[in-house]
Amino acid sequence: MPVDYSVYLVTDRGILGGRDLFKAVEDAIKGGASLLQLREKDISSRAFYDLAVKMKDLANSYDVPLIINDRLDIALAVDADGLHIGQDDIPLRIAREIMGPDKIIGYSVSNPEQALFGEKNGADYLGAGPVYATGSKADAGLPIGPGTLKTIKDSVSIPVVAIGGVGITNISEVKKTGVDGISVISAILGKLDIVEAAKNITGLWKDI
Amino acid sequence: MPVDYSVYLVTDRGILGGRDLFKAVEDAIKGGASLLQLREKDISSRAFYDLAVKMKDLANSYDVPLIINDRLDIALAVDADGLHIGQDDIPLRIAREIMGPDKIIGYSVSNPEQALFGEKNGADYLGAGPVYATGSKADAGLPIGPGTLKTIKDSVSIPVVAIGGVGITNISEVKKTGVDGISVISAILGKLDIVEAAKNITGLWKDI
Ligand code: NI
Numbered sequence: 001m002p003v004d005y006s007v008y009l010v011t012d013r014g015i016l017g018g019r020d021l022f023k024a025v026e027d028a029i030k031g032g033a034s035l036l037q038l039r040e041k042d043i044s045s046r047a048f049y050d051l052a053v054k055m056k057d058l059a060n061s062y063d064v065p066l067i068i069n070d071r072l073d074i075a076l077a078v079d080a081d082g083l084h085i086g087q088d089d090i091p092l093r094i095a096r097e098i099m100g101p102d103k104i105i106g107y108s109v110s111n112p113e114q115a116l117f118g119e120k121n122g123a124d125y126l127g128a129g130p131v132y133a134t135g136s137k138a139d140a141g142l143p144i145g146p147g148t149l150k151t152i153k154d155s156v157s158i159p160v161v162a163i164g165g166v167g168i169t170n171i172s173e174v175k176k177t178g179v180d181g182i183s184v185i186s187a188i189l190g191k192l193d194i195v196e197a198a199k200n201i202t203g204l205w206k207d208i
Numbered sequence: 209m210p211v212d213y214s215v216y217l218v219t220d221r222g223i224l225g226g227r228d229l230f231k232a233v234e235d236a237i238k239g240g241a242s243l244l245q246l247r248e249k250d251i252s253s254r255a256f257y258d259l260a261v262k263m264k265d266l267a268n269s270y271d272v273p274l275i276i277n278d279r280l281d282i283a284l285a286v287d288a289d290g291l292h293i294g295q296d297d298i299p300l301r302i303a304r305e306i307m308g309p310d311k312i313i314g315y316s317v318s319n320p321e322q323a324l325f326g327e328k329n330g331a332d333y334l335g336a337g338p339v340y341a342t343g344s345k346a347d348a349g350l351p352i353g354p355g356t357l358k359t360i361k362d363s364v365s366i367p368v369v370a371i372g373g374v375g376i377t378n379i380s381e382v383k384k385t386g387v388d389g390i391s392v393i394s395a396i397l398g399k400l401d402i403v404e405a406a407k408n409i410t411g412l413w414k415d416i
Contacts (some may be wrong), residue, residue: 044296045278070253073280077302088252094285 003065003104004034005125005159005181007202010069011039011055012185021051022058028188029062031198034181037084037106039069052078067106072098082106084127087114096122108163110144112155119156127183128152130164131174134186146170150177168204175208211273211312212242213333213367213389215410218277219247219263220393229259230266236396237270239406242389245292245314247277260286275314280306290314292335295322304330316371318352320363327364335391336360338372339382343394354378358385376412383416 009028013021025036036059040048052068056078059066065081068074072095075083082104085095092107099105107123109115110130118126132143143164144152153160159180166174167187174182184201191197217236221229233244244267248256260276264286267274273289276282280303283291290312293303300315307313315331317323318338326334340351351372352360361368367388374382375395382390392409399405 045293045298046296049298049302071281072284073282073298073306076280076306077298085253088254090253090257090281090285094257098281098284 003125003159005161006034006205007032007198008035008037008161008181008183009033009188009198010037010163010183010185012189013040015186015189022054024189024194025055026058026062027194028198029059029064031188031195032202033184033188033198034064034202035067036064037067037069037183038080039084045071045073048074049077052080056080065104067104075099075103082124084108086127092118092121092123106161109152110141111148112152115152115156115160119158123158125159125161125180126152126156127161127163128179129162129183131162132165132170134165146173146177149174149179153178168200171201171204172208175205181205211333211367213369214242214413215240215406216243216245216369216389216391217241217396217406218245218391218393220397221248223394223397230262232397232402233263234266234270235402236406237267237272239396239403240410241392241396241406242272242410243275244272245275245277245391246288247292253279253281256282257285260288264288273312275312283307283311290332292316294335300326300329300331314369317360318349319356320360323360323364323368327366331366333367333369333388334360334364335369335371336387337370337391339370340373340378342373354381354385357382357387361386376408379409379412380416383413389413 038055052074056066067082067084068080069084070089084106086108104124106125107118108127115126128149130143131149161181161183162174162179163183166182188197246263260282264274275290275292276288277292278297292314294316312332314333314335315326316335323334338351339357369389369391370382370387371391374390396405
């Protein structure tokens with residue numbers, strides 16, 4: 001089954017201000033999120049595992065694949081659909097060896113060299129960015145802009161998802177680069193009405 | 209090859225006060241440390257991986273097995289000799305399934321119920337403690353004392369290693385419980401002359 005990268009929700013409990021993570025994710029999926037990444041920092045492995053078990057049930061009950069950020073062990077332990085790794089995570093080629101050929105592996109890149117490296121070393125898709133400035137990830141680095149995003153997209157043949165600061169005001173500009181989807185945190189989870197926010201984003205992505 | 213649990217060194221870069229981790233570990237092995245656990249918190253997965261690659265080379269060049277704390281993904285990625293998990297880490301049974309039957313898996317316990325659970329669910333050895341108060345692990349919990357340590361040892365048939373605050377002043381008391389070894393951080397890495405400290409600890413353990 002081909003993966004739908006169009007509206008790729010990445011979780012961030014911090015942005016929910018105490019609202020329930022599972023309710024928020026379910027609302028985002030009801031609104032059209034097509035792919036889900038569970039991203040956690042600074043919690044125990046057991047807490048991450050417990051969240052991931054519940055999240056997998058939820059995502060898969062909606063036929064949405066669950067990708068785990070960074071932690072290959074959690075991805076294996078819950079038999080997640082995939083793993084997303086960045087430049088600070090374990091080497092891509094080793095992740096691919098351990099995960100096997102059937103799991104989805106995503107790789108974060110911010111320039112064409114990293115993109116080519118990712119394509120060559122077993123990534124199924126690339127997360128390219130941060131396209132714009134973002135408050136969601138403290139370690140995100142400087143914005144690459146839509147120009148470099150397009151260069152990255154044009155340099156590889158695997159799907160590319162735009163990451164970082166993408167929302168209703170710039171979604172048109174992003175889609176023109178030819179990328180396969182957008183990765184969204186605050187434009188969905190940062191809104192009071194998450195179903196509505198996800199519908200708006202999904203609608204805009206499809207209509208543009 | 210049977211594992212020698214007698215003097216089990218657990219790393220802690222914090223206690224080294226800037227001294228080189230690899231030099232310190234090599235000195236501890238030269239002094240008699242028989243088993244090595246790489247324990248890291250709050251570093252990126254890539255940084256942990258890079259440390260583990262180097263540590264595996266070092267440990268295995270001295271025929272000392274390398275155990276990775278908590279992170280099953282790092283253990284798999286560097287093909288470490290084993291994994292040590294605690295109550296806050298991924299479930300023991302799942303770790304065993306993923307690691308397979310041949311890798312060493314250790315499990316932290318602080319009472320006989322956890323010890324029996326560990327033995328039943330695939331642990332090769334138990335780390336029991338903290339036996340005494342310790343400054344090395346902020347999350348260590350209240351000391352169980354040598355009495356409970358002995359109860360734990362008597363309740364299982366797999367090897368038990370005493371963890372937490374074990375050093376030259378109490379090593380005799382610990383050995384009388386019948387445990388198979390001691391897990392040491394500060395009593396070796398906290399000393400200026402690490403070779404000498406490890407020789408003292410190893411000598412005491414063997415002579416008592
Ligand atoms: Ni990471």
